Amino acid sequence: METRSSFATTRRTELFDALVDLFVAEGFAHLTLDTIAARLKCSKSTLYTLAGSKEQLVTAATVHFFKRATERVETTVADIAGPRERIAAYLTAVGEALAVTSDAFMADLDAFAPAREVYERNTRIAARRVQELITDGVATGDFREVHAAFAADLVATMMVRIQQGGVRAATGLDDAHAYRELASILTAGVSA
Template sequence: MTDDANDTPQPLATPRQREIFEALLEDFLAHGFAHFTMDGAAHRLHCSKSTLYSLGHTGDDVIRRVLVSFFREVTRRTDHALTSQRSPSAALQAYFEAMATAMEPATPVFMRDVISTPVGRRTHETNTRAATQKITALMEAGIMAGEFRPLDVTVTAHLVEVMLEHIQQGGVTSTTPSDAYTELGRLVLGGITVGR
């Protein structure tokens, strides 16, 4: 997963800004953000609106900044998983495991709002597309290394992308999103690894 490469917000300049930003992230992950307003956040967090406006010019700017920050951390953790493994199969397994762990704080209501709001949907589409590209590259490397059976990578990657979207949209209600990512990783590896 990745964040929007065009997003270059100014660094949080003060401890108070960082405190408010972390409180917003925690609140979004727990309760969603579809009804976020600057007035409501200022009241709930006991801060001035000027502090909130230092995080973004509009409510959508603030939401987007928080989402980008969260998914940037997901990206950092999944990318670390890729670079810490020597083989494509181990890297692909580690990637799904890291994604599952990184997404643990994301509640169903948070993921629902990611999908149902325009600002969230744009961030979600960017991240899903980037995740699919990385998984595709790992599958291609695994085929070249003889670890994965010859397969139509385009079709398999599309199926993975559909499942990622389905999980993120709350379509898997029998388990947590984190467990669903783990199971998806097992399913993919079980289906494409030579000798399994």
């Protein structure tokens, strides 16, 4: 039998999932708390149990989005054996995780400093993860000797350009395709 505490946790997770799905599909800047509550079929007081204001709700939902995305990405990479394949799988999975986001969500994310900081923090974490994958590949001899921190910084820079729409504007590539190209170029560049 489910306890009240586990029910509350389950309900909270369901609400955050629904909130993230709403924001990802439509953005969040134009939504009021009343609209969000109506769309999620809950009360405003229920939303206030998640966060104390719309701004805090947006930030918490952004954290939830990236937590879910990170879990999916890491699950994908866990089953991959070779360093080259792991980097390609990692960056491709990041692209796929972001591919579900609407232009409105990405624009709102960029315009709202607390949510943008969550994205930037996750970009730094992803860059460190790529650095680890490169370092592992160099250690096993699968990659040539490269400066892993530089390669990770290059990846982070491109991730930010992808997020901000610069790559799409310059190349016409959507985010998922841009991540696949980044993976291809990076893995070819570090291969032994």
